[in-house]
Every structure is written in C-alpha cells, then in structure tokens.
Amino acid sequence: MNKLYDDLIKQLIEIGRSETIPSIPDSEFSYLREGQWQRARYPEDCGSYSYEELKSLYKGLVLCEKHFEWLVGSATNTAWVLRNIEERLDLDYEEIKELYDFGFANRGKNPYAPTGSQTHSDCDTYEDFAEVVLQKANNMARHDALMLQQQKESRRMKAIKKEFQERRAKEHAERKKERDKNILIIEKKISIFERIQNYFKRSL
Numbered sequence: 001m002n003k004l005y006d007d008l009i010k011q012l013i014e015i016g017r018s019e020t021i022p023s024i025p026d027s028e029f030s031y032l033r034e035g036q037w038q039r040a041r042y043p044e045d046c047g048s049y050s051y052e053e054l055k056s057l058y059k060g061l062v063l064c065e066k067h068f069e070w071l072v073g074s075a076t077n078t079a080w081v082l083r084n085i086e087e088r089l090d091l092d093y094e095e096i097k098e099l100y101d102f103g104f105a106n107r108g109k110n111p112y113a114p115t116g117s118q119t120h121s122d123c124d125t126y127e128d129f130a131e132v133v134l135q136k137a138n139n140m141a142r143h144d145a146l147m148l149q150q151q152k153e154s155r156r157m158k159a160i161k162k163e164f165q166e167r168r169a170k171e172h173a174e175r176k177k178e179r180d181k182n183i184l185i186i187e188k189k190i191s192i193f194e195r196i197q198n199y200f201k202r203s204l
Contacts, residue, residue, distance in 0.1 A: 008032060013053050016060030021067050035070030038077050046084040054085050058114075059102060066108030078103060079116025100126035 008031055015021055024030045031037055046054060058081040065076060082099060089095050103114030104124050111121035115129070119136065123129045 012060035013056045015063060016056030019063065021063060032064065033068045035068055035072060038072045038075050051088060054081060057081055058085060058099060062103050062106050062114055065110060065113055066106060069108060074112045074116055076110055076113045076116060078114035082114055097126040100129055
C-alpha cells in the first residue's frame with residue numbers, strides 16, 4: 001500500500017508539472033481517478049520533497065480534483081499541501097499569490113478547495129481571499145470588543161444589583177429593629193396597664 005501511495009504521489013507531481021491529466025479507460029480501476037484515498041491519507045514527510053515537487057503536487061491535486069470530480073469536501077489534500085508550502089515560503093507574497101490564484105482558477109465543484117474552508121468558496125483570486133481573511137479578523141475583533149463591553153456591563157450591573165440588595169437588607173434590618181422597639185414599648189405599656197388593673201382589682 002505504501003508503494004502504491006508513493007507511486008500515486010509521484011504521478012500527481014508529474015501531472016502538476018506538466019498540467020496534463022492522463023486518460024484512464026472507464027473500465028480500468030484507478031486510485032488516481034477515485035480519489036477517496038484522501039479521506040484517510042495526507043502526503044507524509046512534506047519536508048522530504050523539494051519546493052518544486054510540493055508545488056507540482058499541489059497543482060496536480062487541484063487539477064485532478066476538478067477533472068475526476070473527487071467528492072472529498074474538507075478532506076481535500078490541496079489545503080494540506082498548500083499550508084506546508086506556505087510555511088516553507090515564509091511569507092513570499094508573489095509565490096503564495098501564484099499558488100492561491102492557481103487553486104481558485106482551476107478548482108472544481110468542491111467549495112473547500114483549495115484552502116480547506118468553505119468560507120473562501122466565493123473567492124476567485126488571492127486578493128479576494130486576503131479580503132475575506134481581513135474581514136473575518138475585523139469581525140472577530142469587533143466580536144471580542146463587544147464581548148468585553150458586555151462583560152464589563154455585566155460586572156457593572158452585578159455590582160449595582162449587589163449594592164441594591166445590600167441597601168435593601170440594611171433598610172429591612174433597620175425597619176425590623178424599629179418594629180421590635182415599638183413592640184417592646186407597647187408591651188411595656190400593656191404591662192403597666194395590667195399592673196394598674198390588678199392593683200385596683202385587689203383594692204376592691
């Protein structure tokens with residue numbers, strides 16, 4: 001299986017280099033045509049390939065995914081190889097732009113190709129992609145700012161609620177103290193009144 005897989009990678013590299021897809025008879029089974037191997041396998045040891053080999057592999061994957069109509073969704077290997085190439089290029093704008101433009105121009109019906117994210121399904125160029133990334137970053141920044149504001153407001157409301165509850169508790173305690181004081185005075189008055197009544201009763 002490993003040899004078969006290695007041969008498949010070599011074939012994809014050659015397709016990307018020549019930008020020509022070999023004709024495969026309908027009656028002949030082909031891992032290249034099926035493409036389902038992508039769901040479980042990613043090109044391993046990308047570091048062992050040269051930049052030109054990885055670039056050709058990426059192009060071969062893009063072209064074959066469209067030509068053979070691979071139904072792999074977000075499992076597309078184009079995104080995996082593209083990320084590895086980007087890491088190697090270390091922000092070389094022109095090279096990265098070329099790769100993205102090729103991917104967008106030659107992709108098939110898979111909305112996840114070539115980036116692995118459906119967010120970029122409407123992008124036609126690297127500039128479109130960069131705009132979407134920037135917009136997403138701005139949206140996240142606004143969302144984070146809103147969340148921070150809401151957290152501050154929530155803490156402020158909790159502090160106000162706590163202060164209100166403490167004030168109510170204090171007022172309640174003071175009213176209870178005043179009621180208890182009044183009850184005590186009334187009880188004392190009743191006690192004096194009862195003593196006077198008892199005195200007169202005994203005098204009769």
